[in-house]
Amino acid sequence: MAHGYGTIRITELNHEFTAIGPDSLVFTGDIRGGLEGMHVYKINDFYYLYGTYGGVDGIQVTLRSKNIYGPYEQKVVLEERTPGVNFGVHQGALIETQSGEWWTMLFVDSGPFGRMPNLQPVSWVDGWPMVGLDGKAVVTYRKPNVGKEYPVKDFPRSDEFEGNTLGMQWGWNHNPNPTKWSLTEHSGYLRLKTAKVVADLLEARNTLTQRPFAHYNQAIPSVATTQIDVTKMKNGDIAGLGIFQEAYAFIAVKQVADEKQLVMVNKGDTIASISLKKANSIYLRTTASNKSRLATFEYSYDNQKFDKLGNELRMSFSLKMFTGNKFCLFNYATKEIGGYVDFDWFRVE
CATH class of the missing domain: 2.60.120.200 (Jelly Rolls)
Incomplete structure (x- = not known):
């Protein structure tokens, strides 16, 4: 497990999710404070720690190493400063679809309605998961290829309370x-x-x-x-x-x-x-x-x-x-x- 705020540590767990090793310091954030939200992946020859320098103007970064305990090198994979729906998009997960495409689900702090989910394409460049297109987050884009066609559906909002269960939106x-x-x-x-x-x-x-x-x-x-x-x-x-x-x-x-x-x-x-x-x-x-x-x-x-x-x-x-x-x-x-x-x-x- 990778964890921390500013300083990132790796801890070995057993199958009951109990720590069985020390908290080992593997990286100290050096772009600014607040490095957090790490997700751990083993992809090909590298361990990847996918995280963010948080805040409304978040910066999405990836750390990688061939050893889980480092040393890790760091790369900014998205730093979106364009005003609008993608400003500061950050903190989320990498996803590989059934067809082998890569995507990332992030979020944006978007006012009083809170944090909006934000889906972005990912391209692997020299072993790094680069987010968006040409360094910019996309506003509209094609859907992910998940190997099957699905009809367009809207999210549920209204509820007539006619069944025996509440709608999934509640x-x-x-x-x-x-x-x-x-x-x-x-x-x-x-x-x-x-x-x-x-x-x-x-x-x-x-x-x-x-x-x-x-x-x-x-x-x-x-x-x-x-x-x-x-x-x-x-x-x-x-x-x-x-x-x-x-x-x-x-x-x-x-x-x-x-x-x-x-x-x-x-x-x-x-x-x-x-x-x-x-x-x-x-x-x-x-x-x-x-x-x-x-x-x-x-x-x-x-x-x-x-x-x-x-x-x-x-x-x-x-x-x-x-x-x-x-x-x-x-x-x-x-x-x-x-x-x-x-x-x-x-x-x-």
Whole structure:
């Protein structure tokens, strides 16, 4: 195993992944600080350590030696400085396809939506895996040849909650409590029950999240809308739709005694609160732009006319949470558990 930050060491492991040898220093980064993210390969006569000098302006490098313990020589295989979708592309893995082509999957820090996967072709030149074409990362390119034709498919985003499993795009923010959510108790709906009494969204269990998408030129925002039935909420429950990162914001229904309120919360502060009137179902929407870094929140009683509530969230990409901003569906209790809400669908444009 290769590991380290700035200084790279090799450690021998046994089959149980327990260290059985010392941490042997094999290379000290000399371009700048932050050499990290090493992947180890044995290709032909060389051991390769494929890593990066990290940061928004990352530099992808390869170290190679005929001995796993070095000495290693170093080569920059991609240093992309062109403003745009490839600026600073770095840190990933080398891949050989079934047809013998070589590729690398890297990422780019691309604003509040977080780190975007970035696939680049690789050419072997004098025994070095050179990334992109003519020293530059490609913006558009042919697909890898994997020995078989596959139909074009889009990534899943929307979910009608009609099956017995969630779509692959979803991820729980915490390990979920499986007894407090269901797709079968109310067929065609995602039921989220309150799981424990908490202070705010950061402590809530069973918060369901997915990453938004951005067009590669970033000019088109991502718009998420959901319909939620709030009939069975208990006093103190808060349920709705949010943009989730360390600085989060949401639009939600809050049960206050016998009244339901529609609230907009930004970074923990309640910015706006209005009566939900007598409605038991409400449409909630958020529009998030990776380009402007802003997210807005709206509501509707008929899914036709939407009104804004509260202010804008200025999204940030905090390495304390190490993910981009995500859409989230949630229901949490601040006073007592036992309430639940039903999400009819979640749709992303």
